[in-house]
Amino acid sequence: MPVPSSHVDEGLKLTADGEVVFFEIALKNVPNGATAVIRFRDGPQGQTTTWNGKVWDHLPCQMSGFTRSSEEERNRPTLQLVNPLGIFNDAAFAGRFDSAILQKFTVLRDHVERGLPIANNEIWFIGRVMDLISGQSISFELRALSDVPDQLIPARMFTPGDGFPFVTL
Numbered sequence: 353m354p355v356p357s358s359h360v361d362e363g364l365k366l367t368a369d370g371e372v373v374f375f376e377i378a379l380k381n382v383p384n385g386a387t388a389v390i391r392f393r394d395g396p397q398g399q400t401t402t403w404n405g406k407v408w409d410h411l412p413c414q415m416s417g418f419t420r421s422s423e424e425e426r427n428r429p430t431l432q433l434v435n436p437l438g439i440f441n442d443a444a445f446a447g448r449f450d451s452a453i454l455q456k457f458t459v460l461r462d463h464v465e466r467g468l469p470i471a472n473n474e475i476w477f478i479g480r481v482m483d484l485i486s487g488q489s490i491s492f493e494l495r496a497l498s499d500v501p502d503q504l505i506p507a508r509m510f511t512p513g514d515g516f517p518f519v520t521l
Contacts, residue, residue: 372401372464373415374408374457374471375431377478379448388448397436403459404469415456415494428499430482431492438486452478454494 372393379388393401395410402408417429431454433440443449457471476494483491 370461372403372459372461374401374403374459375413376455376457377449378453378455379443380450380452381446381448388443392433397434401464403464403467404457404471427496428479429476429494431478431494432483433490433492435485435488435490440490441484441486444481444484444490449478449481449492454478454492 374391374393377390382388391406391408392411392413393408394413397410397412399410400407401410412434414432415429419427454476456474459471463470475497477497479493479495481490482493483489
């Protein structure tokens, strides 16, 4: 059976477009207890995508700095966004990005086109604003949810019960 030409064309592309990455930032310290959420995906400005019942603006962005270490080093990637006309300046100066929750949804392009709410979800929080260049870009240092000062993940505890009938203390 011959390989379809569309498969060959997709295989020869320099950048794969089989996945779409959506980002959602839930801001903190919003006045009057309101909620403020920024939803975007990488793409040319002025366009939108609708997925999972929500509208996602296109905003050029780059997420980098993912590393793995066997020596328990904390991974702190960065997210860089375009900051046209300084639209994020007020929120950054007011501290609304400090400890804001960032969700990254990786979705297959086919699922976006068919409207299926299936995604691989990663959650980070914004540790700090690294760079803010008014009218150009803003960069955030991201942290894992377990990477919080003075907090430790509790040790695993097994207790006898229905779930572990052969465990004794």
